Amino acid sequence: xxxxxxxxxxxxxxxxxxxxxxxxxxxxxxxxxxxxxxxxxxxxxxxxxxxxxxxxxxxxxxxxxxxxxxxxxxxxxxxxxxxxxxxx
Amino acid sequence: xxxxxxxxxxxxxxxxxxxxxxxxxxxxxxxxxxxxxxxxxxxxxxxxxxxxxxxxxxxxxxxxxxxxxxxxxxxxxxxxxxxxxxxxxxxxxxxxxxxxxxxxxxxxxxxxxxxxxxxxxxxxxxxxxxxxxxxxxxxxxxxxxxxxxxxxxxxxxxxxxxxxxxxxxxxxxxxxxxxxxxxxxxx
Numbered sequence: 001x002x003x004x005x006x007x008x009x010x011x012x013x014x015x016x017x018x019x020x021x022x023x024x025x026x027x028x029x030x031x032x033x034x035x036x037x038x039x040x041x042x043x044x045x046x047x048x049x050x051x052x053x054x055x056x057x058x059x060x061x062x063x064x065x066x067x068x069x070x071x072x073x074x075x076x077x078x079x080x081x082x083x084x085x086x087x088x
Numbered sequence: 089x090x091x092x093x094x095x096x097x098x099x100x101x102x103x104x105x106x107x108x109x110x111x112x113x114x115x116x117x118x119x120x121x122x123x124x125x126x127x128x129x130x131x132x133x134x135x136x137x138x139x140x141x142x143x144x145x146x147x148x149x150x151x152x153x154x155x156x157x158x159x160x161x162x163x164x165x166x167x168x169x170x171x172x173x174x175x176x177x178x179x180x181x182x183x184x185x186x187x188x189x190x191x192x193x194x195x196x197x198x199x200x201x202x203x204x205x206x207x208x209x210x211x212x213x214x215x216x217x218x219x220x221x222x223x224x225x226x227x228x229x230x231x232x233x234x235x236x237x238x239x240x241x242x243x244x245x246x247x248x249x250x251x252x253x254x255x256x257x258x259x260x261x262x263x264x265x266x267x268x269x270x271x272x273x274x275x
Contacts, residue, residue, distance in 0.1 A: 011181070011184060011185025011186060012181060012185055012186050012187045013177060013180075013181045013185035013186075014185060016257065016260075016261065017253070017254070017257050020253050020256050020257040020260055021253045021257075023256075024231075024238035024249075024252065024253050024256060025238050025239065025249060025253065044187045044192045044193045045187075045193070047193035047194065047195060047196075048193040048264065050200075051193060051196065051264055051267075051268075052260055052264060054200050054203060054204070055213070055260065055263060055264060055267070057200075057204055058203075058204060058209075058210060058213045059213075059217075059228060059229060059231075059232055060232050061204060061210065062210065062213065062214060062217070063117065063229060063232035063233065072105055072106045072109060075105055075109060075123055075126065075127075076101050076102060076105045078123075078127065079101050079105065079126070079127050079130050080098060080101055082127060082130075082131060083097060083098070083101070083130060083131070083134055086131065086134060087134075
């Protein structure tokens with residue numbers, strides 16, 4: 001039974017792959033239908049999709065930058081030393 | 089702008105290090121790496137300064153070199169990530185591709201917005217990100233670091249769409265599983 005289902009409606013491995021593809025690019029018509037049908041029958045993949053989208057939002061949030069003001073003078077000094085060194 | 093025969097690299101270091109550093113930091117979100125990239129930018133500039141025609145301003149020229157360095161850095165990371173661990177699927181799925189019993193995604197109980205606003209949840213996410221192999225960590229954050237869409241990233245880094253989304257697929261499986269384990273344990 002499982003095997004037949006997978007042929008018709010994707011395996012969970014393939015379904016999660018399509019979920020990630022969807023978040024990055026676009027799905028074809030056929031892929032959209034396959035994924036929707038799979039999710040109708042699979043709670044785990046339905047959770048996966050919701051959680052994957054949630055993780056994306058969390059990632060966007062974690063990327064709000066905390067700019068660390070470096071000691072730029074120190075960096076300039078280091079660069080000038082390297083440049084001088086390379087000049088030989 | 090006409091060619092300035094007295095163009096001195098040390099003047100450029102003085103003038104542009106700070107803005108180059110800000111840009112680099114913004115794109116890589118890592119202070120040490122950002123500093124390295126700025127250094128490499130000036131070293132590359134030193135080698136090419138004789139061929140700098142002054143068709144653009146020195147600032148534009150330096151930023152072009154820096155952008156090239158950043159792209160190069162990410163291209164290398166993604167190439168390494170493609171070759172990482174193809175065994176990962178057997179941890180999550182059986183031979184038919186069905187979720188293994190202990191790795192099945194479960195309900196996380198809470199509303200999405202509650203989770204996102206919950207510092208404990210955000211902490212779990214951060215910790216799990218750091219448990220990923222470094223290249224996967226970079227891969228899942230790339231969209232946000234570069235503020236670009238999937239297609240643009242593939243074009244810029246010269247990787248195929250298939251490779252890119254398969255890296256993400258593996259990384260996300262691992263990341264989601266780690267979050268589930270630690271989040272449901274805590275709550």
